[in-house]
Structure formats: structure tokens, C-alpha cells
Amino acid sequence: MSNDCEKLIQFDTTIIQNDITSRYSLFSYINRDNYDEMKKNYSASIPEYFTGDYDEFKQKRSVFTSLFVSSGLSEQSQSYYHHALSHESSQNYAACLAKVGSKPISLWVDSFGEETINISFRSGLLGAAKLNYTVTGAEAVLDASGKKQEFGELVGAGSETVMFKYDKTKKFSIVVNAKTENQGKDSMSLEVPVVRNLVIKSEFRDIDITLWCAAGADGNTAGRPTWADGEFVAPAGFVLLPDTICELSREMSWPGIAHFQVSKTPNAAAPITRVLMHPYDFEGTNGDTQGKVTLRYRITAERKYLVDASATAAAAG
Numbered sequence: 167m168s169n170d171c172e173k174l175i176q177f178d179t180t181i182i183q184n185d186i187t188s189r190y191s192l193f194s195y196i197n198r199d200n201y202d203e204m205k206k207n208y209s210a211s212i213p214e215y216f217t218g219d220y221d222e223f224k225q226k227r228s229v230f231t232s233l234f235v236s237s238g239l240s241e242q243s244q245s246y247y248h249h250a251l252s253h254e255s256s257q258n259y260a261a262c263l264a265k266v267g268s269k270p271i272s273l274w275v276d277s278f279g280e281e282t283i284n285i286s287f288r289s290g291l292l293g294a295a296k297l298n299y300t301v302t303g304a305e306a307v308l309d310a311s312g313k314k315q316e317f318g319e320l321v322g323a324g325s326e327t328v329m330f331k332y333d334k335t336k337k338f339s340i341v342v343n344a345k346t347e348n349q350g351k352d353s354m355s356l357e358v359p360v361v362r363n364l365v366i367k368s369e370f371r372d373i374d375i376t377l378w379c380a381a382g383a384d385g386n387t388a389g390r391p392t393w394a395d396g397e398f399v400a401p402a403g404f405v406l407l408p409d410t411i412c413e414l415s416r417e418m419s420w421p422g423i424a425h426f427q428v429s430k431t432p433n434a435a436a437p438i439t440r441v442l443m444h445p446y447d448f449e450g451t452n453g454d455t456q457g458k459v460t461l462r463y464r465i466t467a468e469r470k471y472l473v474d475a476s477a478t479a480a481a482a483g
Contacts, residue, residue: 193227229437270297270352271320271344276327282307283332285340285356289320296321299344303355304330335360369469373398373406374414377443379426380458382450387424390456396443396463404467405437411465419458424451426459441465 209216338358377396383389426448433440450457
């Protein structure tokens with residue numbers, strides 16, 4: 167194969183579906199120059215990634231990519247590549263391969279079905295030269311008359327497409343052994359990885375903290391204020407969800423607190439891994455004796471991870 171042929175490969179983004187693997191392929195394709203056009207095309211279907219400018223998208227893409235790569239399944243972008251390659255691109259790529267050097271035969275994935283895959287074969291020989299070939303490693307689909315399709319001969323720069331049985335949950339491999347009429351030999355192989363259906367799952371974990379404040383002394387209900395902050399800290403791999411913060415309980419120590427407030431300060435806009443809980447604007451109910459309130463709060467932390475749903479389904483079947 168020639169590197170010049172590789173340059174002919176282009177993604178057909180119009181056929182990309184809204185799933186995890188395709189998002190990875192789509193996001194990899196986007197750059198500053200084409201962002202506005204891609205935002206126009208995909209803001210309706212993936213609004214959470216196309217609400218701002220390119221720099222904002224780039225930050226969100228970085229988080230998504232980290233999640234995808236950390237799953238250990240990032241190589242599956244290759245399997246999506248086989249599905250997202252445009253028809254025109256595949257034809258140009260095959261034609262280029264057929265003309266490179268002395269290789270008389272090339273093959274490529276022409277199209278997919280639910281249970282079949284079409285493989286195209288092309289001879290790169292000139293004139294009326296004949297190429298005979300055999301295929302191993304894949305089972306051809308029976309033709310309309312119920313006979314198994316035979317492999318045999320390509321003349322000159324001829325080509326043909328053959329349908330094979332295909333199971334997306336298994337790796338598809340094919341080897342072609344070819345012989346020219348002057349006894350020259352050639353061999354070529356093609357492999358399509360397992361197509362995996364990656365979905366995002368979430369694990370949730372509750373985190374509790376305690377904080378308190380006290381005031382009231384020297385004839386002043388706000389006198390000698392003391393307090394202890396509390397801080398939510400996300401476990402490794404988790405992020406905190408500030409909207410889930412709730413008060414679990416409050417315990418008053420005599421003579422108690424007349425009023426108080428608690429501020430909630432996250433460490434960053436996103437991802438949030440720490441939230442500081444700070445009591446303020448508190449005042450006791452007695453000017454001569456400190457009153458105290460002890461508070462318990464809870465927050466939910468979330469860890470997102472990728473699961474291969476197709477593997478789970480295959481095991482269940």
C-alpha cells in the first residue's frame with residue numbers, strides 16, 4: 167500500500183450516528199476551521215457539546231476523550247472507521263491501491279448489511295491480462311439459485327463485489343490468494359474488527375460531612391463566634407454534583423442558634439471535585455451563653471465509565 171493512497175481516505179460525517187464510538191470519530195474530525203459548520207449540523211442532536219465557541223467545545227471534547235481512552239476501548243474507533251468511510255472515498259482508495267507498484271489485486275469493504283458484508287475485488291493488471299484468485303477465511307452467501315458463489319477470474323482492470331456472511335460481534339477476516347496468467351503470485355488480506363456498542367454508565371456514591379457554628383457571649387448574641395467548615399471531597403475518578411447537596415440533620419446545643427447561613431463553594435466550574443461548606447451570618451439566642459448548631463450534609467458523587475453493551479448481549483445470548 168502507498169501512503170499516497172491513504173491520503174484519499176475521508177470520513178463521511180453525514181452517516182455518523184449518535185452513539186459513543188461515532189462521537190469519538192466525529193469529535194476527532196472537528197477543528198477550528200470547520201467548527202462553525204459542524205455546530206450548525208450537530209447542535210440539535212448533540213446540544214451539550216455545541217453550545218459555545220470552539221474553545222469551549224475543545225474543553226468538553228478533552229473530557230469526553232479522556233473518558234473514552236481511559237475505558238481501554240479507544241481502539242474501537244478503528245471499527246467505526248470502516249463504517250464511516252464514504253463510498254466515494256473507498257472507491258478512490260481501492261482504485262489507487264490497484265495501480266500501486268506490481269500488486270495485481272486489491273480488496274475493500276464496499277458496504278454492510280445486518281448479517282452480510284460486501285467485499286469488492288479489483289484487478290490492477292493492464293490490457294486483457296487475466297487474474298485468478300481464491301478466497302479463504304470467510305464464507306460467501308449463497309446466490310439466488312442456492313449455489314455458493316465461486317471465485318475465479320478477473321480480466322484486466324476488472325472488478326466484482328461478493329457478499330459474505332457477517333456477524334458484527336465477531337472479527338471478520340478474509341485472505342485472497344491470486345495468480346496471474348504468467349504464474350505471478352500475489353496475496354492480500356483484510357480484517358474488520360468487532361463492532362462494539364459502547365454506552366456510558368454511571369456509578370453514584372453518597373458523601374456525608376459535618377460542620378458547626380456557635381455564638382453568644384459577653385452580653386452579645388453574636389459574641390465570640392466560632393465555627394468549623396466542612397468540605398466534600400470526591401473519591402478518585404468521581405466528580406461531585408452540587409445540585410444534590412442536602413441537609414440531613416441539625417442538632418442544637420442549648421440555648422441554640424437564632425439564625426445562620428451556609429455557603430457552598432466548588433473548587434472549579436467543571437469538573438467539580440471539592441465543595442467547601444462554610445457557615446456564616448450566625449447568631450446565638452442568648453447573649454451570655456454560647457449556642458451551637460451541628461449540621462450534617464450529604465452530596466452525591468458520580469463516576470462515568472464505558473461498557474461494551476454488545477459484549478454483554480452476546481454473553482447473554
